[in-house]
Amino acid sequence: MTRFTIPATAKAIALQLLVVALATIVLSASGNARMAPAITLPDRDGAKITLESLRGRVVLVDIWASWCPPCKAAFPAYDKLYRSYRERGFEVLAINVDEKRGAADAFLNSQEFQLRVLFDPKGTAPMGFELRAMPTSYLVDKRGAIRFSHEGFTEKVLPQYRSEIEELMAEKP
Amino acid sequence: MTRTTTIRRVLAVLALVALGAGATACATVQPWQRGRLSKTCMQFSPDPALTAFAGHWQESREGAAGGLGLQGGGCGCK
Numbered sequence: 001m002t003r004f005t006i007p008a009t010a011k012a013i014a015l016q017l018l019v020v021a022l023a024t025i026v027l028s029a030s031g032n033a034r035m036a037p038a039i040t041l042p043d044r045d046g047a048k049i050t051l052e053s054l055r056g057r058v059v060l061v062d063i064w065a066s067w068c069p070p071c072k073a074a075f076p077a078y079d080k081l082y083r084s085y086r087e088r089g090f091e092v093l094a095i096n097v098d099e100k101r102g103a104a105d106a107f108l109n110s111q112e113f114q115l116r117v118l119f120d121p122k123g124t125a126p127m128g129f130e131l132r133a134m135p136t137s138y139l140v141d142k143r144g145a146i147r148f149s150h151e152g153f154t155e156k157v158l159p160q161y162r163s164e165i166e167e168l169m170a171e172k173p
Numbered sequence: 174m175t176r177t178t179t180i181r182r183v184l185a186v187l188a189l190v191a192l193g194a195g196a197t198a199c200a201t202v203q204p205w206q207r208g209r210l211s212k213t214c215m216q217f218s219p220d221p222a223l224t225a226f227a228g229h230w231q232e233s234r235e236g237a238a239g240g241l242g243l244q245g246g247g248c249g250c251k
Binding site: 065067097098103126127 | 203204205206207208211212
């Protein structure tokens with residue numbers, strides 16, 4: 001009877017793969033969420049707002065532009081979320097990335113909203129968040145970690161937003 | 174090594190360096206920088222409805238999709 005032996009190199013590779021797989025499982029199970037980048041941007045009045053100043057609150061960061069129709073569709077929906085939850089410690093930062101302020105203002109003047117709009121013509125916020133598509137929104141928890149993100153927008157995902165916001169607001173800071 | 178061969182080699186190296194330098198000039202347009210690309214004038218087709226119709230029948234009859242030059246801003250922004 002022939003006896004098959006596994007080469008030492010193959011054993012070493014298999015062991016390494018096992019270690020990497022285990023490490024991945026452990027890291028994902030521990031909820032190792034990425035921290036939100038430091039952001040300092042002006043609002044409509046020119047006042048500088050930082051994301052760090054909102055620690056202790058659940059923040060929805062929406063990155064939008066006036067040339068992006070799904071972004072414009074999402075804007076009133078996020079404002080509605082803000083009005084629903086603001087009393088319970090929820091904040092929305094709608095970060096506009098239009099290169100020209102006039103285009104953003106034209107859209108904003110056509111809207112009635114209460115959420116906070118920030119202006120980022122140089123795109124520092126999307127770079128920090130490593131944005132891959134427009135629009136993208138991020139739900140940042142009370143500790144400043146990015147817990148959920150949504151690329152694109154449809155009305156169908158609003159119940160999911162609500163459940164995620166509820167989940168984050170139930171957590172302790 | 175003859176003088177002609179040396180000159181050819183130097184020219185080949187210079188051509189490669191120029192090619193490499195040119196390649197570094199390429200940059201990816203980030204999703205948030207696509208404001209200009211999303212403008213109607215950046216479309217290959219002047220009629221979005223006609224383009225959408227052509228896309229529809231090509232997809233259903235030929236199993237082909239895309240490549241019709243729709244302008245975009247990232248995730249289907251038009």
